[in-house]
Amino acid sequence: MDTDSPSENSDGVDHVDAAAERTRRRWLNITLAVGLLIASVGFVVETRRALAGHLPAWVYVIEWPLLGFVGFLMWHRLIREDPTTSAPNEQDDVIGESWKDFSARSRSDLKDS
Secondary structure, eight states: OOTTSGGGOTTOHHHHHHHHHHHHHHHHHHHHHHHHHHHHHHHHHHHHHHHTTOTTHHHHHHHHHHHHHHHHHHHHHHHHSOTTOOOOOGGGOHHHHHHHHHHHHHHHHHHHO
16 A cells, blocks of 8 residues: 555645645635626626716726626636745845845945935
8 A cells, every 4th residue: 555645645735735725716716706797797787878878888888898807817817826836935036136235225325425
């Protein structure tokens, strides 16, 4: 019997991670469904208002599908995200390091003047 396989792991870490990932995906799917429902209702309501002669409502007729599309893109990115990857190391943070250098030079220039 091989004890290294994930299904037979005595501490159950892999099982817990899989359950947490299923829960995370379920909540992301629920959030997407609610967001798309809200965007759909907003689109229908604003289309009716626009067709009734309320000119500013035409902006919202375009806005609601765009908001739904942005929500879908966010959902897609979060679903594809690998939860096992960690945040980037501080060594990989080029912008952060550049900002630290800039602020240190600025402070030293202020002290010198």
